[in-house]
Amino acid sequence: MITRIIYSAFLLFTVAGLGICQSTNGNLAIKKYEQSSLSARLSRLHKTREDTARVNLLLEISSIYHRRISQGAADSSIMFARSAASLGKRLHYTDGYCEAIFIICKTQLNKKNLPAAEQILSEANGELYVRLLLALTEYCMERGDPGSDQMKKALVYLNRSNRISSNLRSRHWITESTILMGKYHFRMGQMTLGRNRFYDVINYHKQIQDKAGEAHWWQELGRFIPDTDSTYAIEINSLGRARTLFRQIGNAKEEAECWNNEGYLHEAHGRPDLSEKSYLRELQILKSAGIDQKQPSCYHRLSKLMAKRKNHDKALEYALLGLEKIKALNDSSQLMKTYEVIGDLQWAIGNHPESVKFFKLALSTGNWSTSHAHSLLMRLTNVQIEMNNAEEAIMFIQSFVRARGNPENNVDKQLFALLIGKCYAKIGKFRTAERYYAEVIRLNDVIQSKPRFHWYTVTNIVGAEAYLAAAKFYADQMRFDKSSQYLVNALSSANLTPDIERECRYMIFKNDSIAGNLPASTLNFRRYVSLDDSIHSVTKDEQLKMLKANFKSAQRENDIKLLKNEALLHQRQLQLSEQKEIITYAGIFILFCLLGLTYNSFRIKQNKNRQLEAKQDVINKKNIELLKLIDEKELLMKEVHHRVKNNLQIITSLLTSQSFHLSDQSAVKAIDDSRNRIEAITMLHQRIYQSENMVGVAMKSYVSEMVYNLEECFDTAGRIFFAIDVEDIVLDLSQTVPVGLILNEAITNSLKYAFANGSKGHIEVSLIKTGQERLALSISDNGVGLPPELDIAYSPTFGFRLIKGLTADLNGDITIKSESGVNMRIEFNQTFTNFSFASTTDHTDMIEI
16 A cells, blocks of 8 residues: 555656646547548648647647547547647646547547556546546446446546545536536436535535526536436426526527527427427527527427428428528538438438438438437438338448447447347348347336436437337237237336327227227227327417417517506606605715714724734834844854864864874874864854854855865865866755765765876766755766775775765765766755744845855
8 A cells, every 4th residue: 555655656746747737627528620620730730840839739630530430530549649648748738738648538438448548547647637537437427327337436436536626626626526426316316416416516606606607507407417207397497597697698609508408308398389489599599699500400400390290391491491501601510410300301201212311411421429320320220111121221230330339328229129120020030020129128128127317319219119119010920919018018108108109009909909809999999099189180289379379478468568668657756756865864874874984993093003003012022032032042053163163173183183193004094084074074164153144055165165175185286177066055054064074075085096096087076956855966086986896785994884874864865886987976855944043034145155
């Protein structure tokens, strides 16, 4: 565990040392660029220099490849993103580096390579780390069912991202983590918990009066809460609150988007009249705000809604208006939606070849989402089956799977099983088809046993539609008992619609008639007729209701306007008379209040001034006493250093005198070495008591003077050249002594042993910073080097042992190499000590020797 913590800390320190703090305010999506612009961007890449503009260009190219589904596109995306990350790292371009790492992670997830995406976490820290964790969470949630290993892994990622974003105090990523936790609860069927997480974020933005943020998260709640009958009202309410706020801040684009979402919800819950109103309101806002780019999509939705209501003339009118708008915009990217709408209309009027043509064009033109692509594939397959082209449909499904991959969740697997089963049934391979229908029913039971959840337009046949499809298959095989069993299951399904019930009743009527059960068949036929009449009369009833409602609404609005005008006139007269009285009394009251406040503030100010003057006198007296104490302590410490220096000089003199009376050269040599060491310490104490303060020692001048003294002592003028490289470093007194002794010992050894027989050479001395608080002391010469038989680690010489001991005092690391001379390098952390008697002058006034 300790090893892992140390490794993590080292990794963070390394990345921080590269200047990349990895903070990011991005979201969980990769920016979109026009696919057609790839060639132009690749051409520009060869002409750009290695700067931040090149990083951004590499990211744009990588993003375009990321959204392509062609073979090798994902690998190209990763390659360009890697180049962007490498260049961004060298340039210390944090935003570029972070975006590149995020694209690599998302692309690996697109390749379904979760382990590779997890490994990218080791290249991130801080907010980027949280962003990657949330991307992994989203991936696992989209592919896992409640209770699965994927969902358990998603919860682990979520808890880690919540903890880290809280520690970082990053409001942006706290919000993103909280929202994704809400979506996790929705995925698990925990509606209240999920809703509360969204409310936490909404309330925060409301407290700070951020209407844009509040509106956004109301809209997201309306979009992402699972769509059920019990949540329908919550969805509509959330979207209504969002569009009210968007209208207040003048954001017409998002207000229109809210109307679009409401239209979809009304349509999904069988309210086509409300759906049409919402889509028309969206279109009106887009036109008045001049947002042309969004209008074709709105026309497409209206066209599809009209087609669903069997109003093909109106559907074709909206489709042509959308196509006209696309041509005016010269926007080929929206053609795929037009192809889809025209394909639906051609199918509705029975022109099947044209329908197949436009459905295939739609699938090949756009980069559809998975759910939308499956919806198109289902319609295309049904048309091909009606045209007796089931074998061609199977081949197209197989090519579709090869291009986009196998279905990942049970809802998509069920849809594919039904499509293939219908194809095999059409070409007469009933045993093969029955296996696929059995899989449809098996998956139906599995899906219905878990909470209903989707991310909006998910194409599915879950529930009544699946049972009806199986019933039709067995009825075609004359297996009416099996067919009736599935028809009963369909009628008891929670999502039974009038259309499906009508088909079920008609099939039960036929099955009972064949079985001779006439009373039951009669009852089901009556129910079928009743449903058929009500469905076919819906359009007329809706039109009449709409006309009546519009007429009543217009009358009511006129009456309300008249009443409002009369009430406003009367109210205005009353207000004028009341305002005069209110203004008079208010003026008198405010005058007295101002007089009272003025007098009160004057008295308070007087009292505060007296208190401040008394406190200032006490503070001034204490400051004078403290300054006296500081001056006394400084004088005392200077006297101590002066006496220590004098005592050390006496010791030096005694050693010098003793050396004159010794005949043993080794003893003389030892005394000389000791004298040099004592002089190094003496020099320090002299500089300390001569300085203005005693905070630290400026090493640049100290090292220069020490080298000069040693040159004079050993008489090396003209023979040994010294190269000194010392940065402007001020060392604490506790570190200056060991550093001075190490320098003295190392330089003395080089002067004595490195240059035999008076040979010439040079000695390099350096003291530099290698990190924020990390220093490196280096002494090297080009002399004869160390003897080969000498083991540095176990050297018995006093000099080496002294240097090692002093290095230990510094808590440093020593490295000694003997290559073309001797090179000694010591690395240690710079420390600082605060003295209670330090001068009150600026901290830059260090000891200058």
